[in-house]
Amino acid sequence: MTKVDIISGFLGAGKTTFIKRLVTDVFQGEKIVLIENEFGEIGIDGGFLKDAGIEITEMNSGCICCTLVGDFSEALKKVVDQYHPDRIIIEPSGVGKLSDVAGAVRNVEEHCGIELNSCITVADGKKVKIYLKNFGEFYSNQIEHAATIVLSRTQSMTDSKLKEAVALIREENPDAAIITTPWDQLDGEVIRNAVEQTSKPTDLLNEACLHHDHDGCCHHDHEDCGCHEHHHDHEGHGHEHHHDHEDCGCHEHHHHDHEGHHHADDVFTSWGTETVEKYDRSEIEQFLDSLADEETYGTILRAKGIVEGTDGSWMEFDYVPGEYEIRDTKADYTGKICVIGTDIHTDNIQQTLHV
């Protein structure tokens, strides 16, 4: 039986970083396939994992929620038949709903010879508050439906900020195991226990990851959406927001512009390009420094890329609001840049980058 682990998390949360850790220190020796569903067309994350012998299947189908069910069961089945892996790690798009992904996996478990093993959400500890406030519709879903929540960047948070972030998460999800210790202080076994929930009683994982009828792969209806259990789970928890069918994300499948409910494609824009343009490191620094300028670029939530330097070396960069890093890397087959945000001014980005 192939185990399936879902590693969700908002844009730039640290999903890929955490997956690298899992592959290196927790699931070492296993045959692993990673299925990525990037929001936006350009896959940039592959290098390290490919080098580690991980098979990567990309599903660059844009928004996860509508295209997911059919494509996804196909992709899973193909992966199982082709590779017979011990484990499939699914990294949904940062704006995907975890309940949709978990539901889709549950629906094809028997059919595909797989078993949903864990539902994990990686969250940037520093941004829990702001993202809950600004993108709650997408963000809460990932928090609510996780059995394990892995906080990133806790090493650079004060105790009071960390407590605040944990309290906010607890309001959304009273049961999940929350990893607050910086990952580099944890050995693989501790991470495995938290991820696999072996220290937790009862079938928490099943509750969090949702049960579904196993009567088919591809149809998506209310029974499939995952809201059912959730509806019951949260009764009596005193949640302010009522969770009903209109909240679960399945509605969009039927009525795209239902009031108050947004399709990820309507809220977030992804711009990407392949380019042979060469850059000075300082130019990339300036660009990343300037991305916080909302007037010029809109609200940029994530940028990443791999580009050639003017000196022939290659650079990889990552931006999330408030921080960025530029790393030396090996040459890729061409340069690639991707920027994601809300109301983004792609013309200004293109002008700055000469593409």
Ligand SMILES: Nc1nc2c(ncn2[C@@H]2O[C@H](COP(=O)(O)OP(=O)(O)OP(=O)(O)O)[C@@H](O)[C@H]2O)c(=O)[nH]1
């Ligand atoms: N300081 C610090 N940086 C982190 C941590 N986790 C991730 N990062 C950095 O955050 C950036 C984004 O990390 P990724 O692992 O690519 O995040 P992701 O969730 O896969 O991002 P998407 O590509 O948007 O899906 C990278 O520059 C990471 O090095 C952390 O715990 N501490």
